[in-house]
Amino acid sequence: MTRANDIVRLCGEVAAPPERSHEGRDGVYFRFPLTVRRLSGAEDVINILAHESMLGSLEVEDMPRLRVLGEVRSWNNHSGVGPRLVITVLARQFAFTADDFENSVELTGALCREPTLRRTPMGREISDLMLGVSRGYGRSDYIPCIAWGAMARRASTWAAGTCVCVKGRIQSREYIKMVGEEAVRKTAYEISAVSVEEQEGGEASEP
Secondary structure, X not given: OOEOOEEEEEEEEEOOOOEEEEEEOOEEEEEEEEEEEOOOOOEEEEEEEEEHHHHHOOOOOOOOEEEEEEEEEEEEOOOOOOOOEEEEEEEEEXXXXXXXXXXXXXXXXEEOOOOEEEEOOOOOEEEEEEEEEEEEOOEEEEEEEEEEHHHHHHHOOOOOOEEEEEEXXXXXXXXXXXXXXXXXXXXXXXXXXXXXXXXXXXXXXXX
16 A cells, blocks of 8 residues: 555556565565656656565566556665665556556655756756655655756745655656766666645645
């Protein structure tokens, strides 16, 4: 069952077989990439985490796509290999389907710091938000989000601690980072907002 403040709905194509990710208190988790195509034809490749019990009961059948209902998860990678902030989707339910591609996220949480308003090289206004989404039991996920245009300008006026609801999609974005003299291709994940709204009640404490 997903949390009301963290809902992800995806429908895409499994890009590779599941691989063992880690062992938790309740068993072993596996990870696999899900490719979701945008209307533009571009693709987002999203890492899915699933408990071993879910994989064992999954019927592949002849359906081309996998529908996933889950939650966004984040953790800090201290290995020095790959991104520092790792974003995945923890699957709560999934099933193969013939449905259209879907990439929909709804998050409610507190801004961890004041949003930063800037302009892209093409002149578009963009605001970077870091959203703290409570899991309960004193734990939170910290999820980078971006807003554009009028949304970006409005969000840039909010203080750290403001409670907001972000609706949008999970976006994967490749970039080049120089490591010494070597150019290394990396992938960043963020929520590209369709809407960003301040929630009633004014400011909220960071989760």
